[in-house]
Amino acid sequence: MSILTAILTLALIAALFGLLLGYASVKFHVEGDPVVDKIDAILPQTQCGQCGFAGCRPYAEAISSGEAEINLCPPGGETTMLALSDLLGVEPLALDAEHDDIPEKTVVYIDEETCIGCTLCIQACPVDAILGAAKQMHTIIESECTGCDLCIPPCPVDCIHIKPVKVEPDTWRWPLPDHVSTAPQAG
Amino acid sequence: MSLNSRHLWHFHGGLKLPSNKAVSTIKPITRALLPKRLVIPVQQHIGEAGKLLVKVGDSVLKGQVLAQASSYVSASIHAPSSGKVVEIEELPVPHPSGLSALSVVIETDGEDKWIELSPLHHPNTKSPTELRQLIRQAGIVGLGGAAFPTAVKVNTGPHAEIDTLIINGAECEPSISCDDMLMRHYASEVISGCGLIQYIVSAKHCLIAIEDNKPEAIAALRAVITEKALHTIEVVVVPTIYPTGGEKQLIKVLSNKEVPSDGFPSDIGVLVQNVGTAVAIHKAICLGEPLISRIVTITGEGVQQAHNMEVLIGTPMSELIEQSGGYHDDAAKLIMGGPMMGFTLQTDHLPVTKACNCLLVSNAAEQTADAMPCIRCGACATVCPAQLLPQQLYWHASSKNFDLVQEYHLFDCIECGCCNHVCPSQIPLVQYYRFAKTEIWNQERDRIKSDHARIRHEFRQQRLDREKKERDEKLRKKKELLAKKKIAEAETKKTADETTEIDPKKAAIEAAMQRVKDKKSAQQTATTNLTSATESSNEKSTQEQ
Numbered sequence: 059m060s061i062l063t064a065i066l067t068l069a070l071i072a073a074l075f076g077l078l079l080g081y082a083s084v085k086f087h088v089e090g091d092p093v094v095d096k097i098d099a100i101l102p103q104t105q106c107g108q109c110g111f112a113g114c115r116p117y118a119e120a121i122s123s124g125e126a127e128i129n130l131c132p133p134g135g136e137t138t139m140l141a142l143s144d145l146l147g148v149e150p151l152a153l154d155a156e157h158d159d160i161p162e163k164t165v166v167y168i169d170e171e172t173c174i175g176c177t178l179c180i181q182a183c184p185v186d187a188i189l190g191a192a193k194q195m196h197t198i199i200e201s202e203c204t205g206c207d208l209c210i211p212p213c214p215v216d217c218i219h220i221k222p223v224k225v226e227p228d229t230w231r232w233p234l235p236d237h238v239s240t241a242p243q244a245g
Numbered sequence: 246m247s248l249n250s251r252h253l254w255h256f257h258g259g260l261k262l263p264s265n266k267a268v269s270t271i272k273p274i275t276r277a278l279l280p281k282r283l284v285i286p287v288q289q290h291i292g293e294a295g296k297l298l299v300k301v302g303d304s305v306l307k308g309q310v311l312a313q314a315s316s317y318v319s320a321s322i323h324a325p326s327s328g329k330v331v332e333i334e335e336l337p338v339p340h341p342s343g344l345s346a347l348s349v350v351i352e353t354d355g356e357d358k359w360i361e362l363s364p365l366h367h368p369n370t371k372s373p374t375e376l377r378q379l380i381r382q383a384g385i386v387g388l389g390g391a392a393f394p395t396a397v398k399v400n401t402g403p404h405a406e407i408d409t410l411i412i413n414g415a416e417c418e419p420s421i422s423c424d425d426m427l428m429r430h431y432a433s434e435v436i437s438g439c440g441l442i443q444y445i446v447s448a449k450h451c452l453i454a455i456e457d458n459k460p461e462a463i464a465a466l467r468a469v470i471t472e473k474a475l476h477t478i479e480v481v482v483v484p485t486i487y488p489t490g491g492e493k494q495l496i497k498v499l500s501n502k503e504v505p506s507d508g509f510p511s512d513i514g515v516l517v518q519n520v521g522t523a524v525a526i527h528k529a530i531c532l533g534e535p536l537i538s539r540i541v542t543i544t545g546e547g548v549q550q551a552h553n554m555e556v557l558i559g560t561p562m563s564e565l566i567e568q569s570g571g572y573h574d575d576a577a578k579l580i581m582g583g584p585m586m587g588f589t590l591q592t593d594h595l596p597v598t599k600a601c602n603c604l605l606v607s608n609a610a611e612q613t614a615d616a617m618p619c620i621r622c623g624a625c626a627t628v629c630p631a632q633l634l635p636q637q638l639y640w641h642a643s644s645k646n647f648d649l650v651q652e653y654h655l656f657d658c659i660e661c662g663c664c665n666h667v668c669p670s671q672i673p674l675v676q677y678y679r680f681a682k683t684e685i686w687n688q689e690r691d692r693i694k695s696d697h698a699r700i701r702h703e704f705r706q707q708r709l710d711r712e713k714k715e716r717d718e719k720l721r722k723k724k725e726l727l728a729k730k731k732i733a734e735a736e737t738k739k740t741a742d743e744t745t746e747i748d749p750k751k752a753a754i755e756a757a758m759q760r761v762k763d764k765k766s767a768q769q770t771a772t773t774n775l776t777s778a779t780e781s782s783n784e785k786s787t788q789e790q
Contacts, residue, residue: 098699099696101695102691102695102698103694103695103696103698103699103702104695104698105698105702113702114699114702137688184702184705185698185701185702185705186701186704186705187701202697202698202701204694204695204698225342225344226344226346227288227338227340227342227344227346228288229687229690230340230341230342230344230683231680231683231684231687232341232676232679232680232682232683233680234643234645234677234680235616235673235676235677235680
């Protein structure tokens with residue numbers, strides 16, 4: 059008798075939890091993959107494709123599914139790689155030798171004398187940072203440019219050039235002191 | 246010297262340092278000569294740069310607005326003297342980076358002619374909001390060194406009740422004496438400014454905190470208070486321990502209250518303002534004068550004559566040094582600010598800004614030796630007035646572990662330099678913290694920028710998708726239309742055939758058929774007549790037979 063009660067009770071509890079879980083899976087269903095979002099949030103969003111994927115989100119998806127390593131993002135540099143390794147709990151990997159630890163931030167500008175107004179760069183820009191119309195001179199909206207350089211190859215007259223982002227007193231960073239011997243600043 | 250009856254507390258750590266102030270307080274404040282060229286950086290404060298209102302070639306009067314505060318946390322700048330705007334260019338500014346920033350250059354005409362001023366004789370008839378507006382228009386920023394817009398700071402919001410207003414005259418950093426001299430010479434202006442701020446924030450008490458190494462300033466202020474019989478303003482003498490003048494440290498000393506790590510003094514009912522700011526507020530409201538000058542201490546072993554000068558904002562530092570007798574032969578470096586918190590300037594061809602309280606010329610002997618490895622003595626933690634662990638911060642900052650430095654409350658560091666001063670290995674600890682802070686801010690800026698780029702990219706993606714869909718839709722519709730047109734055309738062709746081509750044929754055929762019919766019927770009738778005739782004749786013949 060007592061065994062029967064026990065079995066019935068357990069069966070009841072199992073059924074109850076089953077229903078609860080079933081309800082929760084419907085009610086709290088998450089669209090998409092939250093890990094991809096987290097990875098995407100770390101990536102620098104230059105959409106440059108230097109990782110071999112068509113933008114930051116495809117790369118995030120590839121990392122999430124294990125198709126790509128975490129050290130393929132040159133604009134992100136070491137910081138991004140470390141953040142990814144931290145997020146995913148994987149070993150940090152060395153960046154490709156050709157990339158700097160802290161890449162210099164650049165933007166592009168259009169030599170407006172040479173521009174013929176072909177709109178090819180506008181079509182290439184992943185963040186709509188180029189202003190212009192057919193047969194009208196184009197210009198870069200510098201504040202929106204991510205420095206992905208994707209507009210450079212399509213340009214038929216090579217009028218797009220790279221320049222470093224200007225450092226203002228506001229955005230200037232204190233250098234890391236030389237650890238072993240810190241020379242006094244010369245007057 | 247009379248001490249206050251008030252009970253005082255201590256903040257953690259701190260240092261007793263040789264003050265080196267006496268040398269610059271012997272002489273009274275001198276007014277710096279009017280320079281030929283004034284260089285006024287548009288951004289001299291924390292927050293956004295102002296919006297330029299003048300252009301090259303404009304004539305300006307003393308006190309005229311050059312750039313207007315562009316947003317809430319911003320400050321206007323004014324012409325320090327009358328003259329002509331000759332240049333608006335990126336010019337070197339006094340900043341540790343040595344970089345340039347947008348500046349307005351005025352060639353002075355020597356007349357020093359004011360714009361029309363509108364002094365307020367009875368400020369108490371105006372509302373605090375109106376007075377805050379006047380402070381904002383006058384471009385006043387905190388003159389203690391941080392240069393945070395004062396109009397923002399005195400707007401403590403509707404919920405914060407300010408119990409105590411603290412006027413900071415501690416001036417704890419060695420060598421600097423500009424606040425000391427200001428209190429001695431402008432005592433009644435300081436008191437007037439205190440009263441105004443007290444009215445604006447409706448503070449019950451006002452405490453003017455002064456370190457005990459400034460007896461003349463204490464006496465001067467106390468004399469004004471007794472003379473005017475003010476009961477809510479009190480001068481409090483605080484012990485000379487560096488950095489008593491730090492906002493949080495001063496609050497701790499006076500009230501034993503601590504400002505929350507991520508909070509403001511107003512959270513605990515306190516507002517702190519510098520004495521120089523109080524005088525600037527007095528000038529702005531009672532005289533209508535914007536902030537166009539300040540008192541600067543010129544001192545150090547490397548300069549001939551140490552003294553305090555009242556200087557127009559934008560005056561080249563080189564001229565101030567010249568008016569102080571020039572450099573000594575052993576002058577090694579020029580520091581803006583004090584020996585503890587100041588930073589080295591690469592050149593003296595820089596303008597004095599609102600934040601410039603002291604120019605310190607040190608000689609070669611003050612140069613520091615090379616840094617040695619950390620021996621973990623812990624002296625830095627003992628002296629830290631913010632109760633941080635400077636050693637931990639140092640390790641994590643040097644290994645660029647920016648999450649951990651924040652866990653160790655990097656942003657509570659006030660960069661006072663106490664840890665630097667006591668470090669037996671002479672490690673430039675503060676520079677590590679500054680490095681970490683600017684790196685973290687940079688990461689934050691990058692994050693904001695990348696989020697923005699992501700939104701733009703996604704928007705573009707959506708737009709392309711939408712355009713493609715629209716194009717497909719259009720194409721589909723066009724095709725449909727074409728197909729319909731074809732069908733319609735075919736139909737019209739058919740009907741047209743029926744009406745134009747088929748009809749005459751049919752008619753012709755019909756007509757022909759009709760004709761045939763007619764012919765046939767005519768023939769038939771003829772034959773029937775014939776047959777009937779023959780039949781009747783036959784009948785006749787048979788009947789006859």
